[in-house]
Amino acid sequence: MTEARAVVTRLVAAINDHDLEAAMRCYTPAAAAVGPQGVADGVEEIAFYHTHMWEAFPDLHMTVWETVAEGDLVVLEATVAGTHSGPFLLPGGEPLEPSGKSISVRYCWTFTVEADVIVAQRVYYDQLEMYSQLGAHMEPDDPGTRGQ
Structure with missing residues (x-):
């Protein structure tokens, strides 16, 4: 197993264990994570x-269904x-109150690893798939601009 792949494997285990300390040990303090919800700069935001x-x-x-590692990319x-x-x-920051509904959403994550820690993480998933499973409805910021 490559060093980069081993770091990501440790992160996945920490995520599944809900072990924040172990998860944060996988990142450099200045790591950045980017996803549909925005950018998290640094370990505090991650x-x-x-x-x-x-x-x-x-x-x-x-x-995890598939992992590909090449050099510092996983x-x-x-x-x-x-x-x-x-x-x-x-x-927009509005909380969706607990619904009791289950989700099962496909994700694709890319990681850049340097010196045995994650320096960059990008996650891709279909927000509409997740929100539909939760019963949430996505609305445009300004409903008056539809069709323009």
């Missing part, structure tokens, strides 16, 4: 993201599943 997901989905679990395809039992922030 820690907030993980904590928020665990609070919203206390039984959150990631199943790409994994996974399914993230859980039950919506806590507040979940929607785009």
Whole structure:
């Protein structure tokens, strides 16, 4: 197993264990994470993201289907599943109150690893797939601009 792949494997285990300390040891202090929900700069913001997901989905679990590692780049395809039992922030910062609904969403994560820590993380998933499973509705910021 490559060094980069081993770091990502440790991160996935920490995410599935909901072990914030172990997860944060996988990142450099200046790491950046980018996803549909925005940019998290530094381990404090990345820690907030993980904590928020665990609070919203206390039984959150990631199943990795495929991992490809080449040099300092690791790409994994996974399914993230859980039950919506806590507040979940929607785009714009509105909390979606617990619905008790389950999600199973396909994710693709890319990681850049240097010196045995993650320096950059990018996550791609279909937000509409997740929000539909939660019963949430995505609305444009300004409904008056539809069709223009």
